[in-house]
Amino acid sequence: MGDLPFVFMISSPQIAPTRFDNHITRTLGSLRGHFLDENAYARMLAKGDVLVYEVYEVHRPEVPGELQVGMSIVHPGKVGSEFFMTKGHFHQVLDTGELYYCLRGEGFMVMQTPEGEVAVEALAPGRVLYIPPRWAHRSVCTSRQEALATFFVYPGHAGHDYGTIEQDGFPKLVMEGAGGIEIIDNPRWRKDR
Numbered sequence: 001m002g003d004l005p006f007v008f009m010i011s012s013p014q015i016a017p018t019r020f021d022n023h024i025t026r027t028l029g030s031l032r033g034h035f036l037d038e039n040a041y042a043r044m045l046a047k048g049d050v051l052v053y054e055v056y057e058v059h060r061p062e063v064p065g066e067l068q069v070g071m072s073i074v075h076p077g078k079v080g081s082e083f084f085m086t087k088g089h090f091h092q093v094l095d096t097g098e099l100y101y102c103l104r105g106e107g108f109m110v111m112q113t114p115e116g117e118v119a120v121e122a123l124a125p126g127r128v129l130y131i132p133p134r135w136a137h138r139s140v141c142t143s144r145q146e147a148l149a150t151f152f153v154y155p156g157h158a159g160h161d162y163g164t165i166e167q168d169g170f171p172k173l174v175m176e177g178a179g180g181i182e183i184i185d186n187p188r189w190r191k192d193r
């Protein structure tokens with residue numbers, strides 16, 4: 001017999017889902033090399049290893065047919081003028097997509113294909129983002145007070161490839177500019193190859 005269906009809440013007053021198996025926290029110190037301004041990164045880290053984002057996962061078997069689900073929460077903040085964000089990744093099984101549903105906060109999803117195509121989509125409560133197979137993705141929080149909270153669903157066997165993004169970065173960065181939020185070309189994109 002298979003598993004029984006189950007229900008959990010993602011709309012409860014607290015930000016965490018009511019069911020999860022794993023709670024991952026990523027602090028500034030674990031994001032070395034991801035932000036453009038390395039001096040600002042070092043200065044900030046010297047003051048404290050703040051929480052940048054967290055993920056609540058419901059663990060399902062890593063096989064086709066299953067779905068991995070959970071919540072991703074990116075806290076407000078900046079390193080220099082670059083907004084807090086996730087590391088970002090390709091799925092190890094490249095031909096797997098992902099669905100994100102934004103619950104709280106505001107921000108962007110920055111995406112790229114292995115061929116270097118780029119897409120940036122705004123995230124705000126109620127927006128559903130469909131990420132087709134092959135697109136790497138990183139969420140960025142641009143709200144000042146509130147965290148960017150999203151619910152995600154992806155195929156059970158997708159897995160994660162972080163190394164490609166660690167080396168190449170994303171083609172676009174989300175920054176605080178003189179006139180507000182700016183999406184700029186990443187001067188370091190694929191420079192360390």
Ligand code: F6R
Nearest residue numbers: 055072086087088089098152154
């Ligand atoms: C899973 C997925 C999200 C992210 C989460 C944290 O495939 O896209 O659950 O894992 O937003 O970001 P990363 O994994 O890039 O540290």
Ligand code: ZN
Nearest residue numbers: 091098137154
């Ligand atoms: Zn993913």
